[in-house]
Amino acid sequence: MPSPYEPRSPRTGAAYERVASNTYDNSMSQQYPQHQYPQQYPQYYQRQQYPEEPYDAPTPALAADSYSPEYSMEDMRKPQSNRYSISSQPRDYADPDAGWVEKRSSGVPITTYATTSDPVGHRRKKIWTITGAVIAVILIIGVVVGIVVAKHKNSNASASSSSSKTNSNISSDPSKFKKDTALHNSFWGMCYTPFNSQYQYGCGVDLASVIEDVQTLSQLTSRVRLYGADCNVTALMLDAIQRTKTNLTIYPAIYLDQSDPNDAAWTRQVDNITFALDSFGTDHIGGISVGNEYLLNGGSAANLVAYVQRFRTLAASKSWSFPVGTGDAGSMFTATVAAGVDYFMANVHAWFAGTLVQDGPGWTYEYFETNDAAVAEAAPNKPAAYIAETGWPSGANTTQAETYVNENGQVTGAKAGVAELQTFLDGYVCDANKNGTGYFWFELYDEVWKDALYGGVEAHWGLFDKDKKLKQITIPNCSHN
Numbered sequence: 001m002p003s004p005y006e007p008r009s010p011r012t013g014a015a016y017e018r019v020a021s022n023t024y025d026n027s028m029s030q031q032y033p034q035h036q037y038p039q040q041y042p043q044y045y046q047r048q049q050y051p052e053e054p055y056d057a058p059t060p061a062l063a064a065d066s067y068s069p070e071y072s073m074e075d076m077r078k079p080q081s082n083r084y085s086i087s088s089q090p091r092d093y094a095d096p097d098a099g100w101v102e103k104r105s106s107g108v109p110i111t112t113y114a115t116t117s118d119p120v121g122h123r124r125k126k127i128w129t130i131t132g133a134v135i136a137v138i139l140i141i142g143v144v145v146g147i148v149v150a151k152h153k154n155s156n157a158s159a160s161s162s163s164s165k166t167n168s169n170i171s172s173d174p175s176k177f178k179k180d181t182a183l184h185n186s187f188w189g190m191c192y193t194p195f196n197s198q199y200q201y202g203c204g205v206d207l208a209s210v211i212e213d214v215q216t217l218s219q220l221t222s223r224v225r226l227y228g229a230d231c232n233v234t235a236l237m238l239d240a241i242q243r244t245k246t247n248l249t250i251y252p253a254i255y256l257d258q259s260d261p262n263d264a265a266w267t268r269q270v271d272n273i274t275f276a277l278d279s280f281g282t283d284h285i286g287g288i289s290v291g292n293e294y295l296l297n298g299g300s301a302a303n304l305v306a307y308v309q310r311f312r313t314l315a316a317s318k319s320w321s322f323p324v325g326t327g328d329a330g331s332m333f334t335a336t337v338a339a340g341v342d343y344f345m346a347n348v349h350a351w352f353a354g355t356l357v358q359d360g361p362g363w364t365y366e367y368f369e370t371n372d373a374a375v376a377e378a379a380p381n382k383p384a385a386y387i388a389e390t391g392w393p394s395g396a397n398t399t400q401a402e403t404y405v406n407e408n409g410q411v412t413g414a415k416a417g418v419a420e421l422q423t424f425l426d427g428y429v430c431d432a433n434k435n436g437t438g439y440f441w442f443e444l445y446d447e448v449w450k451d452a453l454y455g456g457v458e459a460h461w462g463l464f465d466k467d468k469k470l471k472q473i474t475i476p477n478c479s480h481n
Helices: 073-077 098-104 119-157 163-171 207-217 230-244 261-280 301-317 335-340 357-378 418-435 449-454
Strands: 223-225 249-251 288-292 324-329 343-347 384-390 403-405 411-415 439-441
Touching (some): 261 301, 357 384
Parallel strands (some): 288 324, 324 343
């Protein structure tokens, strides 16, 4: 998956590479600090229960660098009592008196509105007129209040793309949610990036949205691959898994940036993962991936292995026993890398090989077995080998981009489309499950932010669209180990 941290380098090597370069309280969505150390702030690890409080909408996540140590998780978990009060919001309706004030100040003589009836009748008419006006004003105010309340409820209910379900799940019991009959737990693993979880865009991800996504993921797979640890994605995922009581194992990741000054991004992400695992434990951790396409983007194998070892040292000091590996393009897996990791996740995309979609599943299996599984088997430490990404795009940002043109300018047989996505799903998923391939389907949702950065097909790999709606596809129905 392309990362937004730096421009993509031109692709070389194998043609498949990418071209675009136990019970928790039900109170408010908690936010997670970005730069904390357990020994400094023990209050973050006190699992205090809070009384049931009505849930309005997800609390926006703090920007990654705006967290203040004196602002505890307890403070952030409690809702602000006047957060959605009408008095605190700008008026979004007309002032009932505005019309009369306008007339009164328009220079129109007051006699224009006078009556020529007798004084008594005039007084009676005036009384009835005033009474009627008062009643009308009361009715208008009633209607306006009703509209404002309705808007307030609707805005709260639309906190995520599937709002009422999300709010209901957090305010009651997130582990009790309606299953979608169109979904089947058929995928060995799934690639997932929460919406609004990019550090450079302000970290707007919230717990309510992640809970909704975990509920969906749990109906498709039992393993989830992440891409970075900024915006407290690891803690949000573990919290959501525990709240929903779902059977998910996650592979958190640390994105390595070659231009990272003084390892600032590394330190920030390691701190976030440490906080998450200290808070929620490691029962749902399958492994930690250090780097994503670091080698493909020009990083050296020696540096990558050094970073892996640094995290292993931390894991040992914390008595964490999960494996530590990396993810990269399938062509980048070498004996040197294999010897320095516990597992290797290889991106293997038939689309970028320019294959016909019906030939894509077979090509994917053969390429992975030859270039990745064989390298792992030959290494003395025999690291595990997985397919980190595989899938097929359902569209592109332009009609022209729906046909893959390789690096030599040759038009290939690879076509993007919903029908093609269905063909690849049908040809790959169940067969991969049968032959024992460990793979992560790319991906759960379309990611619109990639369109502006990379264009082409990059924002169109999801099973679901940008609004979290299942595309016009049928999910295969088969079991996996």
